[in-house]
Amino acid sequence: MISESEQSLPALKLASVDKVSTISRKDFSDSYFTPLKPLIIEDLAKSWPALNKWTPDFFKDQHGNNLVKVYDEGFVTAGDHYMSQAKSIPLSEFIDAVITTSQDLRMFLYNIKSQIPVLVDDIIFPDIVDGLSKHFIFMFFGCKGSVTQMHFDIDMSHVFHTAIFGRKTITLLPFEQGNNLHRYPFTCRSYVDVHQPDFKQHPRLKDAQGYQVILEPGETLFIPSGYWHHLVYEEASCAISLRCPSQTWQGKLQGFYNLLIMQSFDRLMNKLSPKGWFNWKKQQALKV
Numbered sequence: 001m002i003s004e005s006e007q008s009l010p011a012l013k014l015a016s017v018d019k020v021s022t023i024s025r026k027d028f029s030d031s032y033f034t035p036l037k038p039l040i041i042e043d044l045a046k047s048w049p050a051l052n053k054w055t056p057d058f059f060k061d062q063h064g065n066n067l068v069k070v071y072d073e074g075f076v077t078a079g080d081h082y083m084s085q086a087k088s089i090p091l092s093e094f095i096d097a098v099i100t101t102s103q104d105l106r107m108f109l110y111n112i113k114s115q116i117p118v119l120v121d122d123i124i125f126p127d128i129v130d131g132l133s134k135h136f137i138f139m140f141f142g143c144k145g146s147v148t149q150m151h152f153d154i155d156m157s158h159v160f161h162t163a164i165f166g167r168k169t170i171t172l173l174p175f176e177q178g179n180n181l182h183r184y185p186f187t188c189r190s191y192v193d194v195h196q197p198d199f200k201q202h203p204r205l206k207d208a209q210g211y212q213v214i215l216e217p218g219e220t221l222f223i224p225s226g227y228w229h230h231l232v233y234e235e236a237s238c239a240i241s242l243r244c245p246s247q248t249w250q251g252k253l254q255g256f257y258n259l260l261i262m263q264s265f266d267r268l269m270n271k272l273s274p275k276g277w278f279n280w281k282k283q284q285a286l287k288v
């Protein structure tokens with residue numbers, strides 16, 4: 001007889017993401033950007049020097065002395081490291097961990113423009129949309145086994161996430177699915193397990209609908225404004241996210257509110273009562 005834990009678990013309703021090799025500005029705007037639909041563009045970054053140049057050894061040899069902030073699961077857990085780094089270490093030490101270990105350890109929102117500006121020369125800005133920020137060019141670099149928990153980008157930007165090397169499994173859901181994801185109040189986070197959903201604890205997850213994709217090196221994923229995303233590093237991975245603001249007033253206002261009010265309040269409450277505040281958010285999120 002098969003025990004309950006051995007039976008295959010019901011999965012989330014996740015569709016695949018459309019994939020094109022290239023797309024015109026107009027088709028992208030009409031079919032993906034304006035209707036807020038994700039898309040993989042295989043060749044958007046085809047001519048970026050970064051694709052061939054950026055390897056773990058390159059970073060170690062050329063920029064190994066730079067101090068970098070690294071993050072682990074403490075980023076989303078109540079306590080001193082909530083929403084902040086686990087530690088700061090030389091990039092060369094981090095690269096050693098990337099090459100030799102499997103663990104949840106990653107560089108997160110590392111702004112290459114302010115930290116290692118010369119790297120920006122290895123990226124060619126696509127003209128697929130107007131308004132891509134030249135100041136906030138974020139690198140995400142992690143060991144195999146890293147997980148970026150389910151969240152949406154607090155400023156409600158649209159994101160173009162290009163995998164330089166390493167594969168990732170990415171789960172995406174529209175902003176409106178926050179209730180089905182049992183969003184924690186005053187945060188842009190959810191703590192559901194999208195790979196092994198627990199429908200007893202998270203009953204509304206049964207109604208959640210989204211997308212899942214394996215992003216291959218060189219490919220770019222368009223993550224529309226407000227979309228929830230969860231990333232599993234199947235291999236040691238390095239990616240660059242380019243971003244542009246939401247084009248709607250509603251999106252812009254939501255972004256300002258999230259950044260200036262919601263986030264400040266959440267951080268303050270975490271300082272005052274880390275466990276108590278976290279437990280209250282959890283209780284609210286799990287309410288049926």
Ligand SMILES: O=C(O)CCC(=O)C(=O)O
Pocket residue numbers: 140148153159161229231239241
């Ligand atoms: O690659 C990651 O770990 C996270 C990416 C992300 O959250 C983003 O680009 O907004």
